[in-house]
């Protein structure tokens with residue numbers, strides 16, 4: 001089995017690559033910048049994912065896992081360019097390389113009724129994939145937690161400073177899913193036929209409010225928790241590209257999206273790690 005991974009140095013990609021390598025899958029991983037290889041892995045470094053550098057190297061792979069995405073835009077790089085145009089390019093690469101299966105991580109909350117630019121771009125990326133005639137599995141993840149995801153790193157940084165700031169009430173919910181479970185499901189979706197041409201929410205079993213999550217995350221660390229005015233956080237997000245929360249990070253949080261865990265569980269047919277267990281085990285530290 002040989003699998004191609006795009007956006008190789010991202011959080012989900014790094015973990016999925018390690019999982020696949022540990023399971024003796026041959027990998028071809030593509031990134032814009034150099035990265036450390038796992039056993040059984042070949043790397044391709046490219047800025048623009050141009051056909052001529054890639055097609056011969058990935059030809060006849062069994063599947064491609066497309067893990068490129070952004071959560072913040074700027075005047076040079078926007079959602080249209082990355083989620084839609086780059087996805088078109090990746091679909092073309094699959095076709096030219098005779099790769100029949102594509103896995104894509106979209107977002108929880110994507111629907112045809114969405115009014116949010118971030119979700120509209122993900123919806124259109126999904127549509128490109130569905131219309132491509134490739135065999136696809138599209139996942140719509142909630143918040144994927146692991147040692148090095150962006151949000152966990154942010155919380156650890158705040159704990160070091162002695163205070164975690166919660167935007168607004170903190171009453172909105174997340175439905176976190178553990179990265180090791182995500183890696184396993186992505187692998188299953190490649191080797192099991194039942195995932196063919198399916199769209200699945202990628203969520204954990206429980207919804208938990210942001211405030212409760214933060215409290216449990218920082219339990220025993222002597223960290224103060226402070227609620228900050230939502231207008232101020234949005235104002236900062238809109239004008240400061242380095243703010244901790246981007247506008248769409250806030251939209252996704254406040255959006256309070258819930259996914260269908262029961263459907264995922266039936267498909268995945270595996271044990272999921274509960275968020276309490278992850279938080280209590282200290283494995284995010």
Ligand SMILES: NC(=O)c1ccc[n+]([C@@H]2O[C@H](COP(=O)([O-])OP(=O)(O)OC[C@H]3O[C@@H](n4cnc5c(N)ncnc54)[C@H](OP(=O)(O)O)[C@@H]3O)[C@@H](O)[C@H]2O)c1
Pocket residue numbers: 006007008009010011012013030031032033047067068069070077082105106107108140141142143144145149
């Ligand atoms: N993590 C979550 O909780 C979560 C939740 C919902 C959806 N998702 C989706 O899942 C996918 C992976 O998420 P992640 O958390 O692993 O994100 P991530 O750590 O930010 O990784 C995304 C990767 O996309 C690639 N990328 C970014 N900008 C690019 C550009 N201008 N041109 C080419 N490649 C670019 C980069 O790969 P290289 O640096 O290797 O080039 C980057 O590492 C994304 O599509 C994201 O929207 C994630």
